[in-house]
Amino acid sequence: MSIIESSNIIVLVVDDSPESLGMLNATLNQAGLTVLVALSGAQALSIVEKVQPDVVLLDAIMPEMDGFDTCQKLKEKLPSTPIIFMTGLNDSEHVIHGFEVGGVDYITKPVVPGEVLARIKVHSHNAKLAKSAQVALDYAGQYIFCVSKQGRLEWATPHAQELIETINGELLETWASIQPDIALWLLSGEQKEPLSLNHFDPPLQAEYAGEYDQLHSLIRLVTPKKVGTEEDLQRELNITKRESQVLYWLSFGKTNWEIATILNMKPRTVNKHLEQIYKKLDVDNRTAAASISIRLLEQV
Structure with missing residues (x-):
């Protein structure tokens, strides 16, 4: 069994050396990964417009657009994708600069296959955990x-x-x-x-x-403490008293569970009130409803 258990990890390798690309492509493919290759920062940016990799291996020193500039531009498009620098430089200043522009790790050249595979495994796993956390928090x-x-x-x-x-x-x-x-x-x-x-x-x-x-x-x-009250929301938005209470606490960024606790009701009851609020305010989600509430409470 390969060191990488998942066969659906996509790795983008960016290096101006065809030899390095060839070696890494063979190593990663053998481990069951999907590999995308780019000979320059510009090519890498073009690739991520079409495919989102799970991990990026990025050469630090390249002509025209170096790895540090490439990293910054990649992070704008892939803010949660881990970028691992590959460098032959032992200068700590370059290592620190790599972290400053968004890199999560670095490996020194010549690359050791077992080391690069282990780091890809760790960082891709951490990124997936982070994504799961995002989904849970958003839910x-x-x-x-x-x-x-x-x-x-x-x-x-x-x-x-x-x-x-x-x-x-x-x-x-x-x-x-x-x-x-x-x-x-x-x-x-x-x-x-x-x-x-x-x-x-x-x-x-x-x-x-x-x-x-x-x-x-x-x-x-x-949102900080509002000038307006629940009664203001009820009057201005033509909603029920209970709906105004739910909307008021929603404007403070409270979760459904927190609102249910504060108002002594069940979370599913909060959901039902929110569904009615969305219809009456002609919005599709809690963010839009909260935005209307925040503005109204600040203006009162």
Whole structure:
């Protein structure tokens, strides 16, 4: 049995050396992996427009677009895909730079087949666990972001992405504007107090939701205390008292389970109220409903 048990792992190998590509292609194919190859950063970017790999092996030193620039561009398209640098450089400065631009690991050349296979196995497994965590958090209705210690965005639940795009536009552009504040907040060690994010209208707050894999932090977006009340929602949106209570707590980023606990009802009852709220507000999901509620409560 090969060291890689899954036969559906797709690995993108980016290296300007045909010899290296040939060796890695043979090694990975023999282990049961699907291999995509690129001789340049530009080719790699073209490939990921059509196919999303599970892991990227990336040569650090290449002509024209080097591995570091390629990594940054790949992370824009594949924020949750692990990128492993391949380098013949022992200079720690290059290694650190690789981590700074989004790499998760590095291996030195000449590549040892057993080592590269083991690292692919570990990082692809971790990435799948992270994806499962995202799905679970999104199912619970959480506005969760996973960031590096430098505040760089690694992934966000779909609900969180929808919230950002509904309120403030494109996700990556928005995150670039708040990343310095997030990074300083994480470095300060004062995560007990939420961070005010005044880039949004209405303003949001970032709450520390815990550590993830010792290298990343989970951040929950919430709305600060509203000026408006449940009664304002009931009156302005023409919904029932119970629906206004559910919507009010939804605007704070609470999950269905949390809302059920607060209002002393069953989670499935919360779901039924939400279905009626969506119909009355003419929206399709909780994010859109929460956005309407947030704006109304801030304006009252």
